[in-house]
Amino acid sequence: MSYQPSALRLQREEARRRASRRSTLIAVISTVVIGTILTVVVTGAPGFKAVKQSFFNWHYAVTSFPHVLSGLWLNLRVLVIAGIFVLIFGLLIALARTSHSPVLYPVRLLATIYTDIFRGLPLLLVLLLVGFGLPGLGISWIPNSAVVLGTTSLILTYSAYVGEVIRAGIEAVNPAQRMASRALGLTQTQTQRYVVLPQALRKVTPALLNDLISLQKDSGLISVLGAIDAIRSAQIDTAMSFNFTPYLVAGALFVSLTIPLTRFTDWLTKRQDRARVQQGQW
Amino acid sequence: MKNNALDVINLRKSYGEDLVLQDISVTLAQHEVKVLVGASGSGKSTLLRAINLLEGIDDGQILLDGQDITAVGVDADKVRSQIGSVFQSFNLFPHLNVLQNITLAPRKVHGTSRSDAEANAIQLLERFGLADKAKQYPDLLSGGQQQRVAILRAVITKPKVLLLDEVTSALDPILIAEVLSLISELKSEGMTMMIATHEMGFAKRVADQVLFLHHGQILESGSPADILENPRSAELKGFLGALREAGRL
Numbered sequence: 001m002s003y004q005p006s007a008l009r010l011q012r013e014e015a016r017r018r019a020s021r022r023s024t025l026i027a028v029i030s031t032v033v034i035g036t037i038l039t040v041v042v043t044g045a046p047g048f049k050a051v052k053q054s055f056f057n058w059h060y061a062v063t064s065f066p067h068v069l070s071g072l073w074l075n076l077r078v079l080v081i082a083g084i085f086v087l088i089f090g091l092l093i094a095l096a097r098t099s100h101s102p103v104l105y106p107v108r109l110l111a112t113i114y115t116d117i118f119r120g121l122p123l124l125l126v127l128l129l130v131g132f133g134l135p136g137l138g139i140s141w142i143p144n145s146a147v148v149l150g151t152t153s154l155i156l157t158y159s160a161y162v163g164e165v166i167r168a169g170i171e172a173v174n175p176a177q178r179m180a181s182r183a184l185g186l187t188q189t190q191t192q193r194y195v196v197l198p199q200a201l202r203k204v205t206p207a208l209l210n211d212l213i214s215l216q217k218d219s220g221l222i223s224v225l226g227a228i229d230a231i232r233s234a235q236i237d238t239a240m241s242f243n244f245t246p247y248l249v250a251g252a253l254f255v256s257l258t259i260p261l262t263r264f265t266d267w268l269t270k271r272q273d274r275a276r277v278q279q280g281q282w
Numbered sequence: 283m284k285n286n287a288l289d290v291i292n293l294r295k296s297y298g299e300d301l302v303l304q305d306i307s308v309t310l311a312q313h314e315v316k317v318l319v320g321a322s323g324s325g326k327s328t329l330l331r332a333i334n335l336l337e338g339i340d341d342g343q344i345l346l347d348g349q350d351i352t353a354v355g356v357d358a359d360k361v362r363s364q365i366g367s368v369f370q371s372f373n374l375f376p377h378l379n380v381l382q383n384i385t386l387a388p389r390k391v392h393g394t395s396r397s398d399a400e401a402n403a404i405q406l407l408e409r410f411g412l413a414d415k416a417k418q419y420p421d422l423l424s425g426g427q428q429q430r431v432a433i434l435r436a437v438i439t440k441p442k443v444l445l446l447d448e449v450t451s452a453l454d455p456i457l458i459a460e461v462l463s464l465i466s467e468l469k470s471e472g473m474t475m476m477i478a479t480h481e482m483g484f485a486k487r488v489a490d491q492v493l494f495l496h497h498g499q500i501l502e503s504g505s506p507a508d509i510l511e512n513p514r515s516a517e518l519k520g521f522l523g524a525l526r527e528a529g530r531l
Binding site: 179 | 334365371374391392435
């Protein structure tokens, strides 16, 4: 005989539908109310007309767009180069800090001091010190380019962060995994390479992507050294027109870059969480 | 005359004040299977971990195939590559599939080519009815399947001795049966084994000799029938009584 849903089930489903309709209605009303309040407060502000003129000017948005976009191309290149070096140095720092070999003691000590210093120093300060201090030493092989020095500062700062993230991942791998690997006869190095690191990096991928997003934004700070990136281009246009719209254009471009990366990170995190639920490891 | 597979001579080990192995001596002839029984904390696991050098010892000696593996300057990685170990919690590598788990040691430690290692592994998996799991990741396998894979991972390199530490303790009865039948099969092929277990019925079936450990000492040893049916010491009688009460005997 075919299945006939009981009256009880129909009743329950009807109640669930009613509740869901109610939630939707409440969400719509609340959005309209809050939107109206915000609009009234902002457009009703005494300086609104002036702000609209100097920040939301379509003419300046259009004319500055190509300049800012070509500046953004520099940000992107800086991001890629810095990202690669940060990953390499971060990995080396994490390996140094998690090693137990007595030979590596000085390296471990150095890595710890390095991490302490560069996690504590504001990025802006590192930029100023490296950007204006290093060339001042007059050493011939140190380049004088704002882009190179700015990228170096980003690498110095972010390697410290990423090193800590990877270290946390390494320490989160179950010690029994290491033991099982050594019991098979794998050496310390092989265990690290084939058993620990692959698991550690998988665990911290969302955190690493987060740092990458942050690096993407902070690549705009190299403008303080005079590199013509998106922000600097916007600044130049602003200085010529006394209109701040180019900054908003730069801001919009940065956001449009981060959103895909943010969504990707969210998606990855969710997928990992799901895998963990399946394994019942809570 | 052939060397013993394993000679443990006057092994002593303490954690601080706590003496966990008190001058233990055991030998394992080639193809012999010895089963260690005893309450938790009696030193069974410590003894097995000392043998594959995962645990430092205070005094005594361990000979593997006549070679002193506790001597100064011995390459511990090389020693471990000749000893198979399986643990209570499987410890398969979660980021590698079954085939990769099994072929890791042959490829990276024993220098077997990838194709040879994989051919061997597939053959082994087929023999034990796990061939269809070769490409699966450990978290999709049942506990019994995971533990059988862990055992195959340990035996594929043909170790001189196989150490099994409570390998069925995390499994339910049905899964225990499939793991135990695999171990029986290994015995019939002549694998030399030292097994720590709570499964008395199994001890009876596979053990050439049963050793009863109590507070880090071997209090009694003998054939399975001797140990199970004619316990002499009060400690062994108490242990067997507790097992019987728990329905494990």
